[in-house]
Amino acid sequence: MEAFAYASPTTLPEALALLADQWGEADVLTGGTDLLTLLKDYIHTPKRVVNIKGIKELGGIEKSAAGLRIGALVTLDELLGSAEVAAHPCLVAAVRGVASPQMRNMGTVGGDLCQRPRCWYFRAGYGILAKDKDGRTLAREGDNRYHAVFGNSGACFVSASSFGPPLVALNARLKLASAKGTRELPAEKFFVTPQSDSEREIALAPNEILTDILIPGDAVRSATYEVRQRETLDWPLATASVAVTMKGAAVGGARVVLGHVAPVPWRAAAAEKALAGRALSTSVIEKAAQAAVEGATPLSGNAYKVQLARVAVKRALTEIARQKG
Helix, strand or coil: CCCCECCCCCCHHHHHHHHHHHHCCCEEEEEEEHHHHHHCCCCCCCEEEEEECHHHHHCCCCCCEEEEEEECCCHHHHCCCCCCCHHHHHHHHHHHHCCHHHHHCEEEEEHHHHCCCCCCHHHHCCCCCEECCCEHHHHHHCCCCCCCCCCCCCCCCCCCCCCCCHHHHHHCCCEEECCCEEEEEEHHHCCCCCCCCCCCCCCCCCCCCCEEEEECCCEEEEEEEEECCCCCCCCCEEEEEEEEEEEECEEEEEEEEEEECCCEECHHHHHHHCCCCCCCCCCHHHHHHHHCCCCCCCCCCHHHHHHHHHHHHHHHHHHHHHHHC
């Protein structure tokens, strides 16, 4: 890795000042599980690394009448140990999907949401859109077995975040801070599809820090189902996170979000429509699962992901149908 200046602030204003002073040339260090690899592989070559792990106000899990606040520096182990987080099964299941004890101990919620894609073309230095010198998208011409089957007309990588889909399903909001103040945006809007190699896949500006995850206190049933090639430390092939509100025995509203099949957590609007106003019967669940994969555009080597996504939605909805309340 290239040499860089290192700073370890203990307050948020101090950290934000360091980022503003080095606009676009600084990286934020949280758990470090992704950043260190990016530095070693020369994907990131910052002039300054700002370690924010010592900022206490970025930790903690708090429940209020408005909902649940999760600090961006909360670790995966802390999530699993929280009774408040346990009320959101879709999020707990996503955490349990991270099999490595070391990763759970070091990795943070904010780090997961901000991690870079695992696309091997991007990691090999071909940029976020992974094009060759002639402008051809490498994933279309080469090995694309783990790439996107939705939203892949331009970028073909898949969002690597484990927590993005369940947080979008829960209608969470993310709080971002800069030296000029704070702003909030829906988790769904935090993830974006870049149009050029100079853009990021998240809406975080170079001078901003993700500080809080805010989950509303609405009464919902939720579940996440992940399909993996192996149960060791690895990313899923496809996931589904679902949250529903109930009106008696029928679904009042639903949010169905697919993961690891698109450059962003993918809202399955057709599946949500298929569920609204209906009881979670076997036939309704099957129809919603089929609707969830409408419009998929698989590449040459990843059509299998369409079936996996359908199964993930079916299994998540089946789990919700078993839940009480």
